[in-house]
Every structure is written in C-alpha cells, then in structure tokens.
Amino acid sequence: MSSGNNLTSAPRRVARLLLPLVSLAGMASHTRAEDAASVAFFESKIRPVLVEHCYECHSTETGKSKGGLLLDTKHGIRSGGETGPAVVPGDPTKSLLLTAVKHADPDLEMPPKKPKLSDRVIADLEAWIKSGANDPRETAARTAALPPVSVEEGRKFWSYQKPVVAPSPKTKDTDWATRDLDHFVLARLEAEGMTPSPDAEPVVLLRRLHFDLVGLPPTPAETEFFVQRWNKGGEEREKLLGETVDRLLGSPHFGERWGKHWLDVARFAESNGRESNITFPHAWRYRDYVIRAMNEGKPFDRFVTEQIAGDLLPAKDDAARAQLLVATGFLAFGAKGLNEMSKAQFAADLADEQLDTVTRAIMASSVACARCHDHKTEPFSMEDYYALAGVFKSTKTHYGTWIDSENNNGGTLLRLPELPGQLVPNKPGTPQEVARLKADLAQLAKEGKDQEAYVMKANLEGKDLSGEFNKLLGNAIRIYWQSGGLEGRLATMDEKGRALPLCMGVEDAEKIQDAALLERGEIAHPGKTIRRGFPKVMEMRGVSVPDGKSSGRLEFARWLTSPEHPLTSRVMVNRVWRHLLGAGLVKTTDNFGFSGERPSHQELLDSLAVKFTDGGWSVKALIREIALSRTYRQASTYRDDCFHKDPENRLLWRAGKRRLDAEVIRDSMLSVSGLLDPSPRAGSLVAELDNHSVSLIGFNKKVPEDLDGSRRRSVYLPVLRDALPDAMELFDAAEPSLVIGDRSVTNVPLQALYLLNGAFVQEQAAALAARVAKAQKATEARIREAFLLCFNRAPDPKEMEIAKHYFETAGTSSDAPAEDALLASYCQALLATAEFRNAD
Numbered sequence: 001m002s003s004g005n006n007l008t009s010a011p012r013r014v015a016r017l018l019l020p021l022v023s024l025a026g027m028a029s030h031t032r033a034e035d036a037a038s039v040a041f042f043e044s045k046i047r048p049v050l051v052e053h054c055y056e057c058h059s060t061e062t063g064k065s066k067g068g069l070l071l072d073t074k075h076g077i078r079s080g081g082e083t084g085p086a087v088v089p090g091d092p093t094k095s096l097l098l099t100a101v102k103h104a105d106p107d108l109e110m111p112p113k114k115p116k117l118s119d120r121v122i123a124d125l126e127a128w129i130k131s132g133a134n135d136p137r138e139t140a141a142r143t144a145a146l147p148p149v150s151v152e153e154g155r156k157f158w159s160y161q162k163p164v165v166a167p168s169p170k171t172k173d174t175d176w177a178t179r180d181l182d183h184f185v186l187a188r189l190e191a192e193g194m195t196p197s198p199d200a201e202p203v204v205l206l207r208r209l210h211f212d213l214v215g216l217p218p219t220p221a222e223t224e225f226f227v228q229r230w231n232k233g234g235e236e237r238e239k240l241l242g243e244t245v246d247r248l249l250g251s252p253h254f255g256e257r258w259g260k261h262w263l264d265v266a267r268f269a270e271s272n273g274r275e276s277n278i279t280f281p282h283a284w285r286y287r288d289y290v291i292r293a294m295n296e297g298k299p300f301d302r303f304v305t306e307q308i309a310g311d312l313l314p315a316k317d318d319a320a321r322a323q324l325l326v327a328t329g330f331l332a333f334g335a336k337g338l339n340e341m342s343k344a345q346f347a348a349d350l351a352d353e354q355l356d357t358v359t360r361a362i363m364a365s366s367v368a369c370a371r372c373h374d375h376k377t378e379p380f381s382m383e384d385y386y387a388l389a390g391v392f393k394s395t396k397t398h399y400g401t402w403i404d405s406e407n408n409n410g411g412t413l414l415r416l417p418e419l420p421g422q423l424v425p426n427k428p429g430t431p432q433e434v435a436r437l438k439a440d441l442a443q444l445a446k447e448g449k450d451q452e453a454y455v456m457k458a459n460l461e462g463k464d465l466s467g468e469f470n471k472l473l474g475n476a477i478r479i480y481w482q483s484g485g486l487e488g489r490l491a492t493m494d495e496k497g498r499a500l501p502l503c504m505g506v507e508d509a510e511k512i513q514d515a516a517l518l519e520r521g522e523i524a525h526p527g528k529t530i531r532r533g534f535p536k537v538m539e540m541r542g543v544s545v546p547d548g549k550s551s552g553r554l555e556f557a558r559w560l561t562s563p564e565h566p567l568t569s570r571v572m573v574n575r576v577w578r579h580l581l582g583a584g585l586v587k588t589t590d591n592f593g594f595s596g597e598r599p600s601h602q603e604l605l606d607s608l609a610v611k612f613t614d615g616g617w618s619v620k621a622l623i624r625e626i627a628l629s630r631t632y633r634q635a636s637t638y639r640d641d642c643f644h645k646d647p648e649n650r651l652l653w654r655a656g657k658r659r660l661d662a663e664v665i666r667d668s669m670l671s672v673s674g675l676l677d678p679s680p681r682a683g684s685l686v687a688e689l690d691n692h693s694v695s696l697i698g699f700n701k702k703v704p705e706d707l708d709g710s711r712r713r714s715v716y717l718p719v720l721r722d723a724l725p726d727a728m729e730l731f732d733a734a735e736p737s738l739v740i741g742d743r744s745v746t747n748v749p750l751q752a753l754y755l756l757n758g759a760f761v762q763e764q765a766a767a768l769a770a771r772v773a774k775a776q777k778a779t780e781a782r783i784r785e786a787f788l789l790c791f792n793r794a795p796d797p798k799e800m801e802i803a804k805h806y807f808e809t810a811g812t813s814s815d816a817p818a819e820d821a822l823l824a825s826y827c828q829a830l831l832a833t834a835e836f837r838n839a840d
Contacts, residue, residue, distance in 0.1 A: 038134035040590070040738050043369045044356055045124040047137075051372045052520050053111045071097075074135040083108070089133040092126050101125060120275060120337055136595060137376070154379025154537040158599070159365070159592040162566050163606035178238065179629040184604035185652050194642050197634040197654040202230035203792050204840040205633055206244070208655070211839050212580055213248035213627070215257035215664045215713075216671050220788040238628075245627045249620050253678070253713075255295030258619070260663060260715045261579055262290050264743070265361045266307075266330050269736035270686040273721030276338035276406040277694040280399065281426065282413060283719075284684035285503045286329035291680070291715070299617040300572055301561035304362060307331070309554040311507045318417035325414050328505035331357070331392075332399045335721065335737045338407040344523050346409050351392035351515075355385070360739040362560050363567040364574075364592040367535060372521035377595045379537040382517055383530050390515035390532035394551035395506050402488025404481045406693060412491060416501040425687040429497035434490065441486045448479045508551045540564045561617075567592055569609040573622060574599075575741050577608075580626050582656030583649075589741035600650040636840050658839045659745055662731035663714035666760070669831055670711055672789040673767035681716035694720050708760055730754050755832035765828035766820075773823060779807050782823065790830045 050071055059072035069081030077097070080086045086097040100110035101117050111117075128134075154160050168180055169187035176196060177183050189196055200208065206226045210218045218226070229240045248254060268290075270283045293303055306313065308331070310324035334353040340346040356368035369375050370385035400413035416422075429437075451472065458465050465472065492500055514532050519525035532552045533545040540562040546552025560568050571592060578584035585605045588596035599605050612622055626632055636655040649656060660668065670676035685707070689697065697703055697720070706726040707718050717725050719736050730751050734740035755761055768786065776782045783803045787795045795803065803826065810822055817825070830836060 038128075038131055039136045040360065040366070041124075041128060041131075042134055042136060043366065044352075046128050047369070048372045048521055049117070049121055049125070052522060053114075053117065057112075072137070074137050077135065078133075087129055087133050090130065092129045095129050095133075098122075098126055098129060120339070123275070149374060149376070149379060151379050151381075151537050157379075157594060158602060159570065160379065160537050160566050162564055163570055163609040165607045165610045166603035169603075176630055179625060179631075181604055181608065181625065182630045184601055184607070185631045188601060188651050189653055192645060192651060194645060194651065194653050196630065196652075197637060197639065199630070199633050200635040200655065200840065202227045204635070205230075207792055208839050209244060209248060209627060211660060211664055211668075213245070213257065213623070214251050214253035215260075215661070215667055216253060216676075217668050218792060220792065223788075223792040241628055241633075245624055249624060252295055252680075254620075255291040255293075256680075256713050256715045257664075258579075258623075259287070259291035259294045260661075261575070262294070263287060263715070263719075264734035264740045265575070266290070267334060267357060267736055267739055269333055269335070269719050269721045270684060271694050271720040271723070272338055272401065273335040273737050274337065277720075277722055278338065278401045278407055279686050279689060279692045279694060279720070280333050280401070280504060281684075281687040281689070281692070282400055282502050282504050283329065283333050284687060285326045286333070287684075287715070288680070289323060289326045289329070292323075294619070297618060297620045300612075300619055301568075301617040304561050304568070305554075305557040308358065308557040308560070311505065312550065312554040319419055322416045322419060322501075322503075325416060325505050326503045328507075329503060331395070331506045332397050332504040336399070336409065338401065338409050341408060342523065343409075347393065348389075348518075348523060350397060351389050351395075354392045354395075354397075355388050357739055358556075358560075359388075360590055362571065364571040364586075364588075364590050364596075364741070365567065371518075378593045380535055384535040384537075386515045386517045386530040387533040388535070388556070390513065390530065391546065391552040391556055393515050394509050394512045394532070395553060396509040397506050399504050400488075400491075400502065401692070402491075403484025407484070410484055410488070413502040414505045414507070416503055418501060422501050423682050424499045424501050425683045426492040426499045426502065428499040429489075429493045431496050434493060434495060434497050437486050437490050441483060441490070444479050444483045444486070448476070448483075451475060451479075506553075508553075512548055512551060534559050538566060563613045569613045569617075570605060572619070573605060573608045573612050576619065576622050577605075577626060578742060580623065580632060581652070582658045584742070587650075590739055600652075655840070659837055660839060661743070662728045662733045665731055665837055666708075666714045666727045668836070669761065669764040670713075672831075673764040674771045675711050675764065675767045676713070677711045679712065681710065681712045684716070685710075685718045686720065694723050697723065706758075706760070726754060726758065727760060752832075755828075761828060761831060762824075765831055766824045768827040768831070769820060769824040772827065773820065779804065783807075783826075786827055786830055790833075790836055 054071045057066045058069050058076075066081075069086060070076030071086065077086045078089070080096065084096055086095065088094040092098050096108065097110075099105050100108045101122055103109045103116050109116075116122075166184075168183040171177070171183055171186045172190055173186060173195075176186055186196060199205070203223055203226075206218050206223060210216060226240065226244065230237055266286075268283065268287060269280070271277050271279045298306075306324055306327035308328070310327040313324055315321035315324055331354050334350075334357060336353070337346060337349055340349065352368055352371060356366050359365060359367045365378060367375075367380045367385055367388055369378070370380045370382050371389075372382075374381045397411065398414045399411040401407050401409075401411050403410040455465065455472065457463075492502065494500055514529050516526035516529050519527055531545065534543075534556060540559055541564065543555060543559045543562055546555045559565065563569075570586075574584040574586050574589060574592075578589050585601050586592055586597060586599045591597075608622070608625075611625075612618075615621055631652055632655070634652075634655045636657050639654065642653040646653060667676065685703070689700065689703070691697070691700065697707075698705075703709075707720070707723070708725040708727055710717060714728065717728065721736050724733055724736075732744045732746055734743055768789065772782045772785045772789070776785045780800065783800060784794050787793060787799070806826065807822065810817075810825075
C-alpha cells in the first residue's frame with residue numbers, strides 16, 4: 001500500500017479528528033458471499049483431491065479409517081485420528097494433513113507409496129486451511145436429510161421445476177403497492193403482522209438510485225431539482241421517479257456499473273493467477289463488450305448465447321463478427337494450470353473450469369462437482385458431467401500466452417477482422433524484424449533436430465550420455481523456451497510487421513469428440529465414452545443434443561436460454577434483485593441447489609422470472625420494474641418491532657443497509673473531487689506492459705505502485721489475479737478466479753489506514769478542497785459546499801459547530817498547516833466517513 005504524503009503530519013489534533021470520523025471497527029465482519037466463494041473453492045479444488053487420494057483409506061464409504069481418521073466429513077477431518085486433528089482452520093502449521101502431503105515428516109507421508117501431490121494441489125490445500133477451511137459437507141447434510149441425488153427426486157425440487165406466474169395476492173392495505181411485485185412483499189408482511197417502512201427521504205432515495213444504477217453520486221444541482229419536484233407529492237413523485245430511472249438507465253455509466261456486476265460473475269481477469277501468473281493483454285476487449293452490451297440493452301438470452309457460442313452464430317458484417325468472437329472470451333480467461341506437464345490433464349482441467357464457470361454463472365448450480373463422483377447433494381451424475389465435458393473438450397480455447405520458463409502450455413489468439421479506427425495495442429514491427437524472428441526460429445528448430453539426431457545416434461551406438469545429460473537437458477529447455485517467445489511475438493504481426501487485431505476466445509476444435517468417463521476423475525483410468533449432452537434433470541423440448549459435426553456449444557447455449565429452463569431466468573432475476581435490494585430472494589446467490597437457501601418469496605421470484613423471459617429477457621426493463629416499486633424505495637430505518645420478528649430482513653420490511661462497492665467508493669471520490677475522467681479507457685494498462693509476468697510488474701517504473709494511476713472509472717483498472725489495486729483489494733472487490741454474484745463485505749483496520757494515508761485518497765481530498773475553495777470564500781460556506789458535494793445535504797447545526805471549531809483551533813496553533821492543507825485534511829475526513837461509504 002502506497003503511503004504518499006501524509007496530510008496528518010501537521011498538528012496531531014488533525015489526525016485525532018480524522019480517526020473517529022473514519023469510524024471503522026477493528027474486527028472483521030463477513031457476509032455469506034465469502035462463504036459461497038470458499039464453498040466453491042472447496043468443491044472445485046479440495047473435495048476432488050480428498051476423493052481421489054484420501055477416501056480409499058479414510059472414508060465411511062470404503063469402511064476404512066486408518067489411524068482412526070475419517071476425511072469424508074467436516075467433523076472427521078477436524079477432529080482427526082490417533083495423531084491429532086488433520087486440519088486446524090486458519091493454522092497450516094498445526095494441520096497434519098498439510099504436513100503429510102508435503103512429506104515433511106517421513107513417518108507421515110500421504111498418500112502412502114505414491115508420488116507427492118503436485119505443488120499446485122498442495123498450495124490449494126494450504127490456501128484452504130489458511131482461509132478457515134470452510135467445509136460444506138455436513139452443512140449440506142443438515143440442510144436436508146434426503147438430498148435429491150436422483151433425477152426423479154431432483155425434478156421435484158423447487159429450482160429444477162419450471163417457474164410459473166402466480167396471481168397477485170390480496171392485501172389489507174390497498175394503497176401501498178405501486179408495482180405488481182409489491183403485492184407479494186406486502187402479503188408476506190401482513191401475514192406476519194408487520195408493515196412496510198415509509199418511503200425514504202428524497203435525498204436518500206436519489207443517492208440510492210444513482211449508486212445502484214450508475215455507481216456515481218448525484219450532483220448538488222440534481223439533488224435540488226429532485227427534492228423540489230418530490231415535495232410536490234402525488235402523481236408528480238411517480239412521474240419524477242420514472243424519468244429519473246429512465247435517465248440513469250440511458251446513461252453510458254449504466255453499462256460501466258452493471259457491466260462490472262457481470263464481470264464479477266464471469267470471473268473476468270487480465271492475468272492467469274496461480275503459480276504461473278502471466279498477463280492476458282487482450283482480455284480488455286471482453287470487458288468493453290460487456291459494458292457495450294449492457295448499455296445497448298442486449299437481451300440476456302442473446303448475451304448468454306454470444307458468450308458461449310458467438311463464433312458459431314451468423315454475423316451481418318465484420319464489426320458484428322468481431323463482437324461475437326470477443327464475446328467468447330468468457331470461456332477463455334479462467335485461471336489455468338499453465339505449468340502442468342501433462343497435456344491430457346491440462347485439457348481436462350481447462351474443460352472442467354469452463355464447465356464449472358458456465359453452470360455456476362448461468363444456473364447457480366455447478367455440475368463440475370460430479371467430475372469424480374456423482375454429485376453428493378444435487379441430481380447430477382458423472383454421466384451428466386462427462387456429457388458436458390465432451391462439449392468443452394471439442395472446443396479450442398485461445399488465451400494467448402507463449403511458452404517460457406513460467407508456462408508449459410502456450411495458447412494462441414483469435415484474429416479479428418480489421419475495422420476502421422480499431423484499437424490494436426500490441427506493438428507493430430517491421431518486415432525485417434519478421435524475417436529475423438523467422439530465421440531465429442528456424443535456427444532453433446535446426447538446433448533441436450541436430451540434438452535429437454545426436455542423441456538417437458548415441459543410443460544406436462550404445463554411447464553413454466550420462467556425463468552430458470545436464471548440458472543436453474539445459475539446451476533442450478533453452479530451445480523450447482526461446483522458441484515459445486519467438487512464436488508468441490510472430491503471432492501478433494503479419495508478414496509486413498503490422499500489428500494484428502487479436503482477442504481471447506474459443507472456436508470448435510478440429511476434432512469433435514465425446515469424453516470418456518474417468519474413474520475418480522483420473523486421466524489414467526478412462527471408462528466408457530459418454531455422448532455429448534446436457535443434465536438429465538432438466539429436459540427442454542426442441543433442444544437436441546449436438547451432432548458429430550460441432551462441439552455442441554450452440555445447442556448448450558440454446559438449452560440454457562430456453563424459456564422452459566427452470567434456472568436461467570430465475571438466477572438472473574435473483575442477481576438483479578440482490579444488487580438493488582442488498583440480498584437476493586434466494587440469499588445464496590450463486591447456489592440454487594439443494595445445499596443453498598430456499599427463496600424467501602418463491603412466487604415473487606417465479607413471477608418475475610416468467611415476465612423476464614416473456615418480456616424479451618430485458619435486464620433494463622427488470623431493473624426499472626424493481627427500482628420503481630415501493631419495496632425498493634423504503635427507508636432503511638431500524639424498527640424494533642420488525643427486527644425482533646425478522647432480524648435478517650428476509651421479509652423486506654425495510655431497505656437494507658449497504659456499504660458501497662469498492663468501485664463506487666473510489667469513483668465517488670473522483671466524482672466529488674472533480675477529477676473524474678468520464679470517458680472510457682481505450683484498452684488496458686495490462687496491454688501496455690513490456691513484460692507478461694505479473695511478478696515483474698512491481699519493477700516497472702511506468703506502473704503506479706498501487707496500479708491506480710488512472711482518473712477513469714474503476715471498471716477500467718487492471719484486474720490482475722493476486723495483484724489487485726489497493727482500493728479494490730482493501731474494500732472487497734470480487735475474487736477474479738471465482739464466479740462471484742455476492743461479494744464479501746469486511747470492516748477492517750487496513751481500510752482506515754488506507755483512507756488516512758493512501759496517496760489516492762489524499763489526492764482526491766486536495767482536489768475537493770481546491771474545488772470548494774474556488775466556489776466559496778467564507779469558512780462556513782466552504783463547509784456547507786463540501787457537505788453538499790460529499791453527502792448531497794447541508795450539515796446540521798451540530799456538524800457545523802464541530803467543523804467550525806476544528807478550523808478555528810487547528811488554524812491558530814503554533815504549528816498550524818497552511819490554509820489549503822487544513823481544508824484538504826478536513827475534506828479527507830469527510831471522504832473517510834461511514835456516511836460517504838454507505839448508500840444510506
């Protein structure tokens with residue numbers, strides 16, 4: 001974290017004033033989002049390892065518990081066996097499981113009589129333990145004693161049944177509801193003897209709409225206009241709300257705000273992460289595609305289809321073709337085991353990651369958990385998994401990282417049509433450079449063939465090469481790595497050295513093939529071949545399994561977006577509801593399965609889902625419907641009577657208290673300081689880096705220390721796995737390796753330190769002070785102006801008294817700072833307040 005110039009170095013009383021205004025608790029608090037992310041990590045990274053390497057000797061299924069240890073339950077893995085607990089959450093040093101797999105104790109090496117697990121697997125286990133070793137295996141069992149593991153039982157479960165529109169319920173209060181959805185909310189409240197909260201104050205409601213729809217605060221002028229019209233009451237309020245929502249939905253900033261929500265779900269990132277954290281310089285094209293799609297109001301079914309199978313759709317012209325290719329980047333920028341030596345294992349893991357992402361993102365129910373065994377809590381079998389795996393196995397993924405010392409699995413890129421004004425950030429060359437690179441590559445190829453011929457001849461003649469082994473191996477590795485770099489550079493230019501327009505994405509592989517069912521998910525143990533298809537628990541009329549001529553991605557997309565699909569519309573409606581109301585109708589936003597929570601208002605969710613599909617899959621229309629409801633405009637004020645009946649506010653008796661997202665906090669600071677550049681960023685900082693290794697970025701003097709030298713909106717900041725900008729990392733931006741529909745929310749001391757010492761915050765405070773000083777001369781007027789910009793309200797008498805006292809006392813001390821620095825320190829205090837960081 002960059003410290004910058006400490007504005008609090010003047011009088012110590014300035015720091016004492018700032019600290020209480022920051023009002024951050026020292027204890028961390030977490031939402032269910034963090035649990036959901038850690039469960040996803042367990043299911044994709046930990047459970048398969050335990051199943052494959054541990055259950056044979058330590059599970060109830062096999063009837064074996066060597067050393068008194070069972071590893072197939074949360075209780076068993078934590079209580080341990082004869083030597084102690086296998087896992088101590090948060091403490092890898094005391095977790096015997098980690099000691100065993102690291103082979104750190106010769107008497108405790110696991111799995112026994114087998115090679116040590118890969119470094120990647122061990123790193124995943126260590127990360128899991130450090131993060132608290134979240135283990136859903138018994139949680140899922142408590143949720144339901146009889147999970148629907150069979151197709152027949154699964155089809156009876158609420159989320160695997162097609163949604164239907166329910167009639168609006170009758171309510172005692174006939175005046176409160178303004179939209180159909182309000183009747184469902186009011187009916188539940190009345191059934192529990194509760195009433196909804198009054199409407200929020202107009203300033204609060206306007207700020208809520210701005211933050212939710214465009215991610216920026218309203219201006220003082222917009223606030224004044226809104227309040228004046230709101231106070232006229234009656235029909236004028238409904239007209240005003242409609243006009244305000246439509247204006248915000250039509251803003252280009254809408255796509256930047258709501259595009260980021262989808263980028264979280266799509267696990268968008270501009271680097272690979274894991275042990276080989278190599279950049280993806282062309283990932284930004286997908287970011288821009290998503291923002292554009294949101295602003296254009298692209299129907300959600302089309303949006304999904306383009307991302308899964310855009311390369312297989314017809315295009316009216318080159319510009320449309322380019323967009324369809326870029327859309328398939330959705331499948332390309334997942335984290336990959338680039339140092340994996342086995343090509344078959346790499347291909348299987350790549351298909352698994354894509355399958356997992358699509359089913360979690362679109363269905364909120366991952367089929368990937370059936371890779372090693374039939375799903376334990378959902379109606380997905382191993383045959384379901386490998387039927388889908390064949391679809392992705394028949395897909396070629398273009399991610400564009402060349403082979404070198406960090407990467408054993410190079411990837412190509414898709415070439416885009418050349419369009420007028422098209423941004424091509426990769427560096428051009430010259431015909432001479434192209435010729436030289438080709439000559440160098442040919443020379444390396446010749447060296448490789450010569451060495452291969454030398455070794456073959458030696459083998460035939462019985463010559464002992466053991467003394468030359470290290471030299472030969474080193475030479476082979478040099479040729480391999482150098483060739484990768486040359487091939488990677490040549491792929492970015494044509495014969496004349498012109499930089500080519502490229503993107504990440506997918507296309508059908510040359511060889512279309514079904515997948516073999518792998519025993520325990522192991523490449524070395526293939527079983528019967530499974531015909532490509534879709535999970536049997538959900539059957540859609542008119543959608544057939546793929547033929548032998550294509551991968552089946554287009555058919556899969558049509559299956560997902562069929563109006564009969566029970567999950568796709570429900571999941572998207574719930575995601576939108578969560579972003580507007582603070583919690584989903586299904587609180588486990590990324591889990592609609594049997595181990596997830598049940599909906600608080602299923603009839604409401606189903607009715608909205610059906611209307612969503614029948615209305616053309618319009619996300620903007622759905623947002624408008626919710627934003628104009630009385631449910632949405634409720635105040636968030638605490639009410640003791642309702643709190644005791646419904647402390648989690650699942651019945652929606654008030655608006656939820658919410659802290660702003662990391663991006664909104666940062667963008668709001670830029671907005672009120674007057675430094676915000678509202679224009680979209682062309683390309684990305686990542687595309688402009690000289691080196692493709694994230695580990696070396698810190699040595700690049702052109703790159704800001706915290707990766708945040710931009711004054712554009714946060715959606716354009718670099719998204720490097722394991723190296724997010726400070727403002728994003730500290731305020732709980734989504735983990736870009738996982739499907740995240742519901743972020744964690746923490747409250748920790750590092751946030752306070754950043755708000756006090758962060759160079760970015762200090763820059764915005766100084767700019768805000770200069771803006772206020774330019775507009776107003778008198779101290780009281782400056783205080784009022786700062787409040788209007790930061791909070792869209794004037795200070796109350798007590799706040800004005802405290803502020804004036806600060807300026808009077810701090811400005812007259814012997815070590816008083818200059819007037820502009822004093823005003824800047826006060827502005828920084830306002831930016832650090834809880835009121836600034838919260839929607840209302």
